[in-house]
Amino acid sequence: MFARLGAMVVHNPWKVIGLWALLAFAVVVLAPELKSTTDQSAFLPSHYESIQALEMQQEAFPQSSAPAAIIVFAREDGTPLTAGDSGSVAAIGTELLGARIADVTVIQPVPPSENRLIQILAVQMTKVANPSDATQRDAVKALRAELQQRVAGTELKAGITGQAAQALDQQESSEKGMEIIGVVTIVLILVLLLVIFRSPVIALLPVVVIGAISSMVGGFIAMVAKVFDLQIDASINAILLVVLFGVGTDYILFLMFRYRERLRAGEDPKTAMVSAVTRVGEAITSAAGAVVIAFMALILSTLGMFRALGPALAIAVAVALVAGLTLVPAVVSLLGTKVFWPSKAWRTEPKGARFAAVGNALGRRPGAFAVISGGVLVALGVFAFGFHPTFDLGTSSTSQTSESMIYSKELVRGMPAGTTQPSDILLRSGGGELTDEQLNAYRGALAAVPGVGQVAEPKRSADHRIADFVVTLTDVPESDAALDTVKGPLRDVAHSAAPTGTTAAVGGATSIFVDFQDAMARDYAIVFPVAAILIMIVLALLLRSLVAPWYLMASVFLGFAATLGAAVLVFQHFQGNSGLIFHLPVIMYLFVVALGTDYNILMVARLREEAHAGNEPKQAAASAVRHTGPTIAAAGVILAGTFASMMLAGNNALAQMGFAISVGIGIAAFVMAMFFTPALTAMIGHKAWWPREGGRRADGAGPGVPRWGKSDDFAYFHDAEQTLAAKSESRRGRSNTVG
Incomplete structure (x- = not known):
């Protein structure tokens, strides 16, 4: 399939580029505007108490609201x-x-x-x-x-x-952060690719290609959000930008490394590009498939913010993959070797002494490498047990120098901290009107709850069957103390003290955060296992093995624990923060597990290739590290660097996400894929590919023809190589004749 795709693109580059341009124009013109929200209540389903209270309040007091x-x-x-x-x-x-x-x-x-x-x-x-x-x-x-x-x-x-001012400051902080992230991401990609390839053409290639398709990605996301009525969180734009440029650059990098390798092997440029698409197509498609599946697992989430985030990021990765396999090869096939201009280094195979030395050392002592790299993961993973979630989205998503933050702190000098976002307790009569005696007694019970600063006189609905008690807490609405008050005594008293025949519901921002806690616990129990199982299926299909997926996923889980532990160590222990933003584990899990699997797939695909070529397990591991190590190292640095740019956005939420994801990708690339995975594979040996016999002939006599070498895809690829080589030779002959 990938050989046919590569040949089609190489033979018809202008048609492919024209088709992309036409599709991009159509999507941008037809797509609705992509809107986002900072209202957390928009993300919870209606069966939660905080949302029921909100609906009751809107029903009884449609023209009334908190300041x-x-x-x-x-x-x-x-x-x-x-x-x-x-x-x-x-x-x-x-x-x-x-x-x-x-x-x-x-x-x-x-x-x-x-x-x-x-x-x-x-x-x-x-x-x-x-x-x-x-x-x-x-x-x-x-x-x-x-x-x-x-x-x-x-x-x-x-x-x-207050709420509207905080929303404004969050939006402005997000826009400023987006500008910083965008500039840093592009500069970082340009600099790193210039260092790696020494060519401004290749350095500009991902920036131009991904920049050209970014509007189309936004259009697709807007279409999906409108059709399925998804609420897009305001922070998604920063994540989307980094994912699109980071992942897209990685896929282009994988392709260009293999393209350069085939040129050095003596193939002409067009044949080399067909070869590159054929040889890395399955690996990066499987890697992208794992990422897309992990992101799409979020549709199982209770929270609307994640149900929207998953498809949005999945669309970005899918479009980046298709562009990497079609648009990029089309552009490069037109440029040929000029894509490396002015560098001539593509012509000669480097000695690769560093990665060769590392690979040889790993091949000799895989057990030592497995123990040391695994020990690093376990040591960091221990700190993950100290993770504490915080729901302080206002201060986390806004600069501390913003006006709303400064005057929120000023406010608590004289009034209860909960004044900015008070809680609402709605009391509904099951029959007649609510009496003054009932309301006064109920108000007194609420005022006696520890953690409650004051309870205002209740507002009554027009029919006197619903009353709204505005409750100001003594603690900041997003704080742990406020959440404990609402989750424990306030809700208990609100329900138990309700007069006979009435029902009560506790609403407001703090109640919403309490329900977020329950929703997140449910999501952890469902989304994580489903994503892991689906990724294992992708690995099993790619590797045709029932053994490798198990230890690969085990290594990824260790990487996740190590990443969370590193974030806890830095932000909770070193910086003294009360906790990490509550949804960080879900975001981190998906990026570290999915993108970490990318590098594992790239390494294991090369391990399988070396094993099928007849190399013994330790020799295969050494060769895989030598050949694939530079690619993984370059891709890891670029992707980790792009996510690290989020730390410059000016707010704590993006800083935590940027740090955790960049560290997780660094661990995935430089600990798991580079050392832990090949070391384990070398130790397990041929059994890693069970039920297939990697690297062995059927008669056990030694190296034989790879099973995949007889596939239709590679037969077609062989024919394509011959055809393109003949055409190239014919062109050279005509050129010599004319000369």
């Missing part, structure tokens, strides 16, 4: 507010409302805090049905501009925080 933003005032010198200051705050509120800022409906002054260190204005805005709607964020921008004009020249300082 979208909070304007926080304090004195510049940090002293308590005077009566004159409070008057100024009220006057500024009146002026802001009089400015008629679009979508700002109410600005309500609140009395100063008990210690008079801060005073707030509660801002109501036009409600938005779609979390991706920018209406409230635009209102915050305008409100901030008006606010600073009115505070200037006074002894007050003021800033805006």
Whole structure:
């Protein structure tokens, strides 16, 4: 199949390029806009209590909601507010409302805090049905501009925080991070490819090709999101950019290394490209298949953010694979050896002394290499047991210097930390109206819960059958203490103290995070095993072995544990963070397991090739490390480097993801694939390929014809080689005649 594909592309390069251009234009023109959301409630299914409370609130109070933003005032010198200051705050509120800022409906002054260190204005805005709607964020921008004009020249300082302000700052932080990630990723790819190939043409090749198809990838994702009503998380754009350039460059790298190898073997450029596609096509298709399967396993997730993330990343990898097997060979077949310009190094086989030495050492003592590399994985993996999840998405996804973060901290100087995102407890009557006695008794029970700062007077629905109790917690809504309060005593009391014949549901941001914990636990138990089983099936089909997939997946799981342990060590122990962002293990598992399997597949495919050529297991391992080591090392550096660029985005969530994934890829490339996997394969010997007899003839006499050498694909490839070689010779003959 891959020989036919390679020959078709090489014979028709302009048609292939034209088809890609036409497809890209059609997708970009027809695709809807790709929208994202930061509203975490959009990601939970309706059977969770927090979502039931939200639906009850929207039913009973369609025009009412918690303040979208909070304007926080304090004195510049940090002293308590005077009566004159409070008057100024009220006057500024009146002026802001009089400015008629679009979508700002109410600005309500609140009395100063008990210690008079801060005073707030509660801002109501036009409600938005779609979390991706920018209406409230635009209102915050305008409100901030008006606010600073009115505070200037006074002894007050003021800033805006709250849900809408945090959403705006998260968006701006994400956009800034995207710009940094994009620039760093492209520069890194250019520099590393220049170092590896010493050619600006090859260095630009992945940047141009992947940049050309990136809009098409976004279009495909937007189409799928619209058809299946998927909510795309705001952080996906940064991950998508890195995946597309990182994985796409890796596949191009695999192809170009083998293309250069075939040129050095004496093949003409077109034959060499057909050979390259034939020989690496199965390996990178299997590797991409493992990645796509791992990502698609996320559709089994309870959380909408992962159900959308999985298909989006799978589309990116699939398009990168198809481009790597068709568009890149078409472009290179037109350029020929000029793709290496101005370097001449492609003509001669390097000595490869370093990788040859490593391979020979591993071949001599595979047990020592297995123990040392495995020991490194186990040592780091021990720290994984200390993993602690945090749900502080606001501070993790936003720069600490943003206005919403600064004034959130200012707010807690005088008011309960939960003021920015209070909890809502909805009480519904099963029959008649709720009475004052019932509501007062229930409010008293809620106020007595440890961790509750205050409970506001309940709001009643028009029919007096639903009441909303706004509960302000004493702790930050995303903190462990707040989650423990809601998960434990608050929900217990909310349900047990509900009057006879009524039902209660606890809502709000903290309740949503509590339900996220339950959903994540369920996802860990389902998504992880399913992804592992499907990847093992891909490995079994590629290797035609029932033994190798088991120890390959075992090595990948060790790599996952080591990666998580490294992240815990750096962020929790060294930096002193309370925990790692809650969904990091899922993201990391998929990238480390799926992309780590990429390098294992590349190495094991070469091990199988060497074994089928008749080499004994230790000799096959030494040869595989020598020939495939440079490719894996280069690909690992590029992919790890592109993910490491996320650490420069300016927020903790992307920094943690960038660090964990880049370290995981480094472990997968330089520990698992380079040492652990070939060492284990050498130790297991021919049994690694059971039920096939890798490297042995049927009569046991020694090296024989590889079983795959008789396949139709390789027969076709042999014919294609002969045909292209004859055409090349004919062209050279005609050229000499003319000369």
